[in-house]
Amino acid sequence: MVSPAIALAFIPLLLTVIIRCRFYFVLFYRAVMVRIWRDCVTGLSREERAYQYVLTHATPGDPDSILEAFDVWCSKVEFISNIGPKKGKVLDRMLMEQSPLTVLELGSHCGYSTVRIARSLPLGARLYSVEMDQRNAAIAEKIIRLAGFDDDTVELIVNPSDEVIPRLRSEYGLERLDFVFMDHWKKCYLPDLQMLEGSGLLGKGSMIVADNVLFPGAPKFLRYIRKSGLYEWKVHRATLEYSKGIRDGMAELVYQGIK
C-alpha cells in the first residue's frame, strides 16, 4: 500500500499539469463537450447552428459583418476551427501582397475562410473552394452567397481534395494557381501538396499557405517542405484561433520551382 503522504507529494505535479495545460482543457471542453451537448439538445449540427447565428446577427451582403458574427460565435458560444481573426489578418496581408488571380482553397468548412479570401481578392480573380463534406458545403454555399459573392468569383467544389486536384486542369481549365490555401485535414496537407506539384499547376512565385501546421499540426508536411528545397518558406507563429495559450503556426510557402 502506498502511504498517503507519498500521494500528497504528487499534488504539486498535479497542480502544475493542470495549470500548464489549462488551455487544452478549455479547448477540450469547448470543442468537444459543449458540441456533444448542443448536438443532443438542438438536433442540429454545429455548422448549422453557426449558420443560424450568422443569419440572425450579420448584415447580408457585407462580408465583414459576416466574419465578425462568426468570430463572436466561435469565441463566445461554441468553437469552430476557422482561421480566426488574428491569423486571418496575416492571410489578408499575404493576399494583398500577392493579389492572385487564381486561388484554390482546400477545405472551406463553413465558408469563413472562403469569405475572408474572396473579399480581399482583386477584381476578376477566381476562387475555387474544395469541400469534402456535403452538409458543410451546403452551409458554406449559403454563407458565401449571403456575403454577396457570386459563382464567377467563388466556385465551390464538393469533392475530396485528392480527387479534385488532378482534375483541376482538365475540368476547370486551370493553367496556373497563384495562391493555395490549405485548411482541411492535416493529414492531407502533404499528399495534396505533392499532388499539386505533380499537376504542374504551381508556377514560380505561387504561394501556398497552410493553416494549423503546429497545432493540431502537420509534422510530415513541415518536414517535407524543409527538405524539398522547392519552396521558400516560413512559419508565421501565432496562437490557435479563439484561444490564447495554444501556440500554432501558419506556413507560408512560395514555390520556387526546380532550379
Add this chain to the structure above:
Amino acid sequence: MTRDSLITSENDVDIGLEFEGLDDEVDTFQEEHERERHRGKRRDGERTKKKKRGNGERRKRASRGGQEEEKLQARHEKKGRRKRSRSDQQAKGREGDEAEQPKIKSSKAAKTRKNVKNEKTRKVEKEEKDEKEDEAEDEERNVKRKKKHGSAKKEENVEDGNKHTVKKKKRKKVIETSSEKETSEEEDNEEEDSEEKEVRPETLTPEELETLKEAVDERKKLIQGLRGKPWAMKKKLVTLRESQEFVEKYEGALGKGKGRKLYAYKVMMTKKWMKFKRDFENFKTACIPWEMKIKEIESHFGSSVASYFIFLRWMYGINMILFCLTFGLVMVPEALMGRPYGTIPRKTVPRAEAPSAMDFAVLWDFGGYAQYSVLFYGYYNNQRAIGWLKFRMPLSYFLVGVGTVAYSYMVVIRTMARNANESGVGDDNSFNFSWKMFTSWDYLIGNPETADNKFASITTSFKEAILEEQESRKDDNIHLTRFLRVLANFLVLCCLAGSGYLIYFVVRRSQKFALDGLENHTWWERNEVNMVMSLLGMFCPMLFDVISALENYHPRVALQWQLGRIFALFLGNLYTFIIALMDEINLKREEEKIVKFNITTWEASLYNITASENSTAPPVTIQPADVPRGPCWETMVGQEFVRLIISDTMTTYITLLIGDFLRAVLVRFLNYCWCWDLEAGFPSYSEFDVSGNVLGLIFNQGMIWMGAFYAPCLPALNLLRLHVSMYLQCWAVMCCNVPQERVFKASGSNNFYMAMLLVILFLSTLPAIYTIVTIPPSFDCGPFSGKKRMFDVIQETLESDFPAWFSKVFSYASNPGLVLPFILLMALAIYYLQSTSKSYKEANVELKKKLQTQNEENKKKNKLAALKAQMDLEEARKAASPSAEHQKNNNASTDQEADEEEDRGRSPRMYNSKNGRSPPPPRHDGHLTATRAPAPRNYQHGSQVSAGYLPGFTLENEARMHRVPSLQRHGGSEKTKQHVTQD
C-alpha cells in the same frame, strides 16, 4: 615619400586616360603601340626624378626614349596594358641586353635599403618592375618606331595647359584619400608577389639574398599580425595565402650553397617542433576528463548547459579529494590495520540481526553487514594507535572530518574570488544595447539548430530590451502587477509551508514506525521520508515555475527568483529533515542511557555467575555478537544520510529516464500517429534544466558535507554518483533534449552558483559541528567512544604524543586573553581589506568614466576635424571651379564624374577599354581640359558613367599600380618636358 602622394598620383593617371581615349579615336589601329610607348616614357621620366638622378645611366636611357617623337606624351596612361606587357617583359626581360641585368640589380639593392626602414617595400619593388617593363618596351619601341605618327604634339600642348590645375587639385585630394591607403598598399603587395616570382634564387647575390630574407621575414610578420588588421576577411585570406606561398617558396631557396642543408634542416625541425607542440596541446586537452564531451555539448547547447557540466566536473574533482582523504586516511587503515570483523562487539552483527544481515533488502537499507563495516562511524574502534605504524586512528578520523570541511571552504572561496576577478569588470546596466549587439553571440556553438535558437534568443532579447526601455518610461497598471507578484509569492509561501509540513508529518510518522519496529511496515512506509522529500524536491520547482508566470518578471530576474525559491524549498526540506534527525538522536540517547544501565547490571550478573561458580575456572568467553549494546546514534545519522543520498540519486536518474528519455521516445515515435504535432506542440522534447540540476548538485553536496563525518563512505558514494551522472546526463542531453529557447549567459550565473554552494556549505557544516560539539559520543561505538566530547581527542594527543612544553604553549595560545585579540585583529584586517577593495572599485568606476568622457571628446574632435577638412575642400573646389570653367565649356559633367572616380580608382579603367568601341570622352578642339570642376564624391555618378563604357577591362589592381608618389612624379613629368624642350 608620403603615402598621400601615392594616391594623388591617380589624378595624373586619369588625365592620361582621357587623352588616351582621345588617341583611341584619332588612331584606333595604332593605339596599342602608342600606349605602350607612352607608358614607357612616362615611367622613365618619373623614375629619373624619383631616384634623384641616382643612376644616370637609366636616366639617359629614359631621355633616349624620350627623344622619340612622342616623348612629350609622357604623362599618358596605359593601365590596361599592364598585364600583357608584364608577360612580355617576362619573356623578353631575361634575354635583353647584358647591360641591363646589373642595372636592375643595383636599383634593387638601392631600393631594399629603403625597405629596411619602412614598410613601403612594395611600392619600391613595383617601381623595379616598371623598370623592367621599360626595358622591354624600349626594345619594342625600337622595332616600332616607324609606325609612330605625330599626333602627340597636340596632346602635349593640351597637357601643358592642364598641368597646373591638376597639381593644385592634387594637394587637396590628399585630405580625402586616406581611406585608400590600405587598399593600395594591399594591391601593391600582391603585385610584389607576382613580381618576386621572377627572381631566381640561383642568380642572386648575397645582397639580394639579404633582401629576399627580409622580404620573407616581413611576410612572416604580416602573417602573424594579419589577424589584427582592419581588412575585409576576403582580403585577409588572399593576403595570407599569398604570403604563405611566398614564404614557402623562398624560405628553402634562401639557404643556398653550404648553409642550405643546415637551413632546410632547421626549417624542418621548426615545423616538426610546431607540430609536436600542437599535438601536445591536443594531448593535454584529451587528458582533461570529459573535455571532448563537454565541448560537444557546448557546441550543441551553448555555454549555459556546458557550464553545468563544467560545474559537475569541478564538483567531481572536489569529491575526488574528499574521497582520497577519507578513503586513504580513515577507511583503509581501519580495514587493514584495525581489529578484524567479529573481534569486538561494535564490529559484529548482533545475534538478533544475524539471520537477516545478508538480505538484499537489509543491505540496500545499509543495515546488517553494511552497517557493521568501515562504511559507518560505529565500526571504528577507540584504540589510540593501531597497527605496526602506530596509526592514530581516532585523531586521524577527527582531523579528516575537519579537514574535508576546511578544504571545501578553501576551494569554494578561492574559486569565488577567481570568478569575481573575471566577471567583475563589466556592468550590465550601461551600454545595454551595445553589449547585446557585440557580445551576445556564442562562438562555441557548432550546431545549426542551436545557432538558430541563439539567433532567435538574441533577437528576442533585443525585443525585450526595447520593450523594457519603453516600459521603464510608461508604467501602466502597476497595481495589478504588484498584486500579482504578491499573490505569486503568497502561493509560493503556501507551497513551501505545505511541503515543510508534509515532511514534518512524515518524519513524525516514521518515528512512530521506528518505535513500533520497522519490520511491521511496508517498504513504502519505511522509505516514506526520503520518497516524499525527493518527490517534493522534484515537483515543487515545476509549480514555482508555473506560478512565476504570474509575476511577469524579466527572464533573468525570474530565474533568480526561481532559484531563490527552489533554494528555500530544498533548504527547508533539508532542515526539517535535520530537525527530525535531532529528535531521533535525542530518543536514541535516552535509549542509550537505559542500555548503559542494563549493561552494567548484565555485566554484574555475568560476573556474579562466574564468581559464584568457581573462582579458578577460566572466565566465560562471551561471543561479541551476544553482548548487548547501545543504539549508536552516530551510525544512525550516517545511515539516514546515505539512504537520503541513494534515494535522491535514484529519483534523479528515474526522472531523467522517464522525464527525458521516455518522453523523447514517445514524442519521437508517437508523432507518426498522433492527432497533433508532438514535437512542435505540447509535450515536445524537454529542455535541459540548468538551474534545477545545479541546485540538485549543490544540495547533494551539502548532504555529503553534513553526513561525511558519520559515514566515511559518503564521498565514495558521491563520487560514484557524479561519475555515473556525468555519463548519463551527457548521454541524455545529447539524445533527448533540445537546446533551450531562453539561453542565459553562463558566466554571469557562475558565481551565483558558487555563492549558493558556499551558503550550503556553511549551512550543512552547522548541524555537523553542532552535533560534534554539543552531543557526547556513544559509549560503545565509534572512534571517540568513552570520551566526553569528540574533540577531546586533540587534547589527548597533545598530552600524550607531544612534549610537555608544546601542550603548555598550546594551552597558553588557547587562552581567551590571546584568542580574543587575535580574532579582533582578524576582524580589523578583514575590514581594512574590504575598504581598500571598495576604494579600488570606486577608482575603477572613475577610470571608466574618464575613459568614456575621453572617448566622447575624441569623437568630438574627430568630428570637428572632419568638418574642417570638408570646409577646406569646399573652398578649394570653389577656388578650382573658376579655372575649370573657362577651360571646359560644354561637357563638364563627364569630367566631373571622371574626377570622382579617380579616388576609387575603378572606373578610369573603363575608359581604357581595349576595344576602341567605347564611347570616347568628349573632344575639345582647342583645349582639352583635364581639369575637373569639384563634384560631390558620389558613387552613383561614377557608375553611371562607367556604365556608358563597355566594361571590358576590370582589372582593379592594375589601376592601383600606378600610384606613384606624386611630388616626384610631377618633377618627373616636368623633367620630361625639359627633355622635350631640349630636343
